Amino acid sequence: MIVVIYKTLYVINTIQMKLKELKSCRICFTKKLVKYLNLGNHPYSNSFLSKGQIPKEIKYPLELKLCKKCGLSQLSVIPNTKKIFSDYDYLSSSSSALDNHYLKLVKKITKKYNINKNDTVLDVGCNDGVLLKHYIKKTNNIVGIEPSNAIEKIKNKNKINIINKFFNFKTSKEYLRKYKRPRIITITNVLAQIDDLNNFVKGLRNISDNKTVIIIEFPYSLLMFDYTFFDLIYHEHLSYFNLSCINYLFEKFNFSIIDYEKIDLGASGPAIRIYITTKNSEIKRNKKKIKSILQKELKWGIKKIIRYKLFSFKVEKKINHIRKIIYDLFNKNKSIGCFTASAKGNTLLNCLKIEKKIIKYTCENNKRKIGKYMPGTHIKIISDNEYLKKKIDYSLLLSWNYANFFLNNSSYKKRGGKFIIPFPKISIK
Ligand SMILES: [Zn+2]
Numbered sequence: 027m028i029v030v031i032y033k034t035l036y037v038i039n040t041i042q043m044k045l046k047e048l049k050s051c052r053i054c055f056t057k058k059l060v061k062y063l064n065l066g067n068h069p070y071s072n073s074f075l076s077k078g079q080i081p082k083e084i085k086y087p088l089e090l091k092l093c094k095k096c097g098l099s100q101l102s103v104i105p106n107t108k109k110i111f112s113d114y115d116y117l118s119s120s121s122s123a124l125d126n127h128y129l130k131l132v133k134k135i136t137k138k139y140n141i142n143k144n145d146t147v148l149d150v151g152c153n154d155g156v157l158l159k160h161y162i163k164k165t166n167n168i169v170g171i172e173p174s175n176a177i178e179k180i181k182n183k184n185k186i187n188i189i190n191k192f193f194n195f196k197t198s199k200e201y202l203r204k205y206k207r208p209r210i211i212t213i214t215n216v217l218a219q220i221d222d223l224n225n226f227v228k229g230l231r232n233i234s235d236n237k238t239v240i241i242i243e244f245p246y247s248l249l250m251f252d253y254t255f256f257d258l259i260y261h262e263h264l265s266y267f268n269l270s271c272i273n274y275l276f277e278k279f280n281f282s283i284i285d286y287e288k289i290d291l292g293a294s295g296p297a298i299r300i301y302i303t304t305k306n307s308e309i310k311r312n313k314k315k316i317k318s319i320l321q322k323e324l325k326w327g328i329k330k331i332i333r334y335k336l337f338s339f340k341v342e343k344k345i346n347h348i349r350k351i352i353y354d355l356f357n358k359n360k361s362i363g364c365f366t367a368s369a370k371g372n373t374l375l376n377c378l379k380i381e382k383k384i385i386k387y388t389c390e391n392n393k394r395k396i397g398k399y400m401p402g403t404h405i406k407i408i409s410d411n412e413y414l415k416k417k418i419d420y421s422l423l424l425s426w427n428y429a430n431f432f433l434n435n436s437s438y439k440k441r442g443g444k445f446i447i448p449f450p451k452i453s454i455k
Contacts, residue, residue: 045086046104051093052223052265053275059091061102062334063259063341068376069401070105071260071369074394080404088259088373090266090334096274097328099247099266101259104221125156128214131241132160135210139239141165148201148208148233150193151216155180162186169205171197194222198229207235214243215297218263223275231279231304239309240281240302242272243289248326249296251333253450256341256377257370257424269298270323273316276302284311286319345377348422348448355420356384363418364388365432365445367395367407371424374448376402385422389413389438414438420454422446429455 050057067085075083089102141147145165149158152170154177161168162185170180173192180186187205191197211230220226230240247266250258259266273283285301303309327333355362364371367390375385385403389410390396398407408416414437421438423429423445433439433455447453 048091048100048102048104051096051098052100052221053098053271054093054096056093056095058095059093059100060331061089061091062331063090063256063338065089065256065259065341065373065377068260068373070262071372071401072262073401074367074398074407075401075404076398080399083401085402086261088261090259092329092331092334093271094329094331096271097268097323098271099334101261101264103261104264105261128157129160131212131214132157132164135212135239135241136161136164139209141209145209146206147210148205148212150211150213151219152177152180152188155183155186157212157214158186167206169201169208171201193229194225195229195232198232201233207233208238211238211240212242213240215245217242217244217267217272218265221264223265224278227275227279227281231281234281234304236304236307237309238303238307239284241299242302243297243299246288246296246298248323248328251337253296254337254340254344255449256337256344257374257449260369260373262369268323268328269300269316270320270328272300273320280305282307282311283316284309285315341377344448344452347452348374348446349378349380351446351452351454352378352380352384352422360419361417363413363416363421364400364405365421365423365436365438366390366425367392367398367400368424372401372403374424375400375405375422387413387416387418388424389421410437414441418443420444420446422448424448 048059051059065088068088069083069085086103090099091102092099135141141164143166146167146169147161147165148169148171150171152158152172155170158168158170168185169187171189171191171193173190177188177190181188189197189200234240244267245258247268250266269283269286276283281302282305283300284303287299289297289299352362362385364375364385365388367388385405387408388400388405390407391410395407396409399405400407421443423432426447426449429445429447432445439445445455447455
């Protein structure tokens with residue numbers, strides 16, 4: 027769901043096998059896509075390497091294109107997500123912040139829509155059941171759809187029913203053979219990873235009736251553009267959504283967006299939560315609010331290439347600025363490291379193109395990553411304790427979204443270390 031870490035070797039092989047070029051917009055099918063951002067060639071952001079894998083590493087273009095017809099930004103290439111998800115080993119429940127986020131969401135939904143024991147609820151891309159488990163006391167009909175092996179953890183829990191597949195129109199027919207139409211469908215941080223969006227929404231239409239509410243959470247692209255959060259761009263994220271293009275997509279299948287709210291998803295940054303129903307639904311629609319945000323997005327320039335070229339310009343400026351800070355410190359004989367081994371950090375590091383002798387280590391507390399090397403830069407990942415022993419003066423904080431936490435709690439900071447915080451504004455603290 028939110029942070030996904032794939033098994034390294036498998037992913038590299040997958041990418042070698044297949045990586046298609048994007049020929050037409052995945053929402054409106056137009057072929058007129060305009061390239062506006064070129065971050066160069068990057069390896070897969072979650073492919074943390076063993077020493078033996080380093081020489082075999084392969085890089086692929088990390089570029090964004092705009093569809094001027096519907097306003098969707100999308101990667102210029104399509105990694106083979108089907109293979110990736112069949113061997114996906116991150117368990118969502120291991121993040122307590124995420125767990126808490128879903129607990130609150132389920133409480134809100136069940137109250138707002140008065141969910142009772144007979145109602146059916148569905149989570150698409152349910153991972154290890156991090157969201158669904160919070161429904162257990164509320165209803166007897168819980169269904170999760172998930173293509174990866176994360177599902178093994180919940181397979182034997184009687185209360186949660188599972189379809190171990192990708193969701194699409196075909197899977198929607200299987201769903202209808204087994205279960206009642208859902209009152210609630212949640213889809214959180216899944217949409218960016220779907221290639222055939224039309225087939226996905228066709229599947230949703232097939233299982234929805236006029237009592238169904240679909241709740242979708244996704245990173246909001248306008249904030250990414252406004253704040254130059256270019257590290258959110260990596261190969262797992264095929265699309266970067268605004269509300270207007272989602273509205274266009276769902277209207278094609280007779281759905282309406284009835285409400286939205288801005289939320290913060292921690293690791294994935296600023297996001298938006300939308301509520302969708304069928305067009306003939308009895309559920310109240312906040313027409314004015316939706317109309318207003320769609321107008322604001324048009325005014326912002328979601329279909330104007332100049333807005334995106336400006337973003338591209340700001341990205342380049344930001345990269346140069348961070349690089350300069352690092353080189354200036356290095357030239358003053360300061361030792362420099364990285365803090366955490368996050369996927370988005372790899373986009374930033376690979377854009378910076380810093381010489382190997384400058385940054386040798388990054389620290390991390392996830393045991394699966396310690397001892398491995400960062401994709402592209404091959405910076406060694408060491409434990410927090412080992413990192414402290416290296417006596418590093420300045421650390422580039424890759425998980426900048428947790429800056430406050432690290433500033434207040436890390437032993438590194440307490441021992442006098444300083445952070446270079448790259449986003450939202452560059453600062454040294
Ligand atoms: Zn389009």
